[in-house]
Amino acid sequence: MKPYRSLLFVPGHKRSWIDKALASEADAIIIDLEDSVPEPDKGLARANALDALRAHTGDKGILIRPNALDTIHFGADIAETTHGSLTGFLLPKLFSRDDVVRFDALVTAAEIMHQVPRGSVELIPSLETAASISKVDEILAGPRVGGVMAAAAKDADVSREVGFSWTPEGTETLYLRSKVVLAARAAGLRSIVLGLWQEVTNVDGLRRFAADNHGLGYTGQVLIHPTHAPVANESYGLSAAMRDYYEGLVEAFEDGQRQGHGAVSYRGDHIDLAHANHARQALAFAGNN
Structure with missing residues (x-):
C-alpha cells in the first residue's frame, strides 16, 4: 500500500459523512463498520460502504474497518464490501497471525465471488491489543499485509489492554511505537501509520504529535476529523x-x-x-x- 499521509475515519452508517470525507484533503478514508456504528445500523453501514465504492472514481484510497472476528458481523462485512475500488481492510482487535490468516481466507473467497483480482485487496493490521503488539513480527509476515497501524490513542482499547496512562508527550508509548516501526521496516512495508489524536480543537498538539511520530519513522496518521488532514499532510510530507x-x-x-x-x-x-x-x-x- 502506498504511504498515505492522512487516513480519515468516517462512520459507515452516515452516508453524507462518507461523501464529505471523500471530498476532504485526506489522502485516504477509512469507512468504519465497527465501533462507531450502532448495532442496529451495521447492515446500513455495509450498504453505504459498497455504494461509495461503486461510485468512487478518484485516486483517494478507500479502506474499510470490519467488525472483529468475535462478532457476528465480520463475515458479512468482508463478503459484502470487497470491491475493485477497495484499497484494503483495516483489521481490528487482532491477537495473533492466525487472525490475519482467517481474514485473508475470507477476503480471498470474496475476491473470487465478486471477480476482483486475487490478492489485490490488502490487509492492514491494527495493533491495539497487547498480544498483537508483542507478536507484531508474526502478524506482519502475511503475504496480503500491505501496511500497519499502531494504536496509541488516549483512553482507548490499546491503553486499556497495555495499561498505560496517556500523555501528550507519548513517553509511555514510545517503546510500542518504536517496536512497530522496526517490525514494519523489517517486513518491507511502506505504509506505517499511527492512530490517533483525539483532541479535535488542539491543532498545535496534533502538529507536535505528528511531527514526533514522523521523526520516529511513521509515514502517516489515522484521523477523526477532516480539519486534521492538512496538518497531517504537512507533517508527514516533505517540506x-x-x-x-x-x-x-x-x-x-x-x-x-x-x-x-x-x-x-x-x-x-x-x-x-x-x-x-x-x-x-x-x-x-x-x-x-
Missing part, C-alpha cells in the same frame, strides 16, 4: 526546504561519483551512498502524494 536539500544531496553525490569519488561534502556534511539512498527514498515517498 519544500527538505525536498530542495535531498535533491541537492543526490545531485552532489552523483556529481562526485562521476568524478570518481565515493564520498563528498554537501552543505558541510560528509555524505556517501547511504545518505544518497536515504534521500532518494524520502523523495520517492513524497512523490506518491
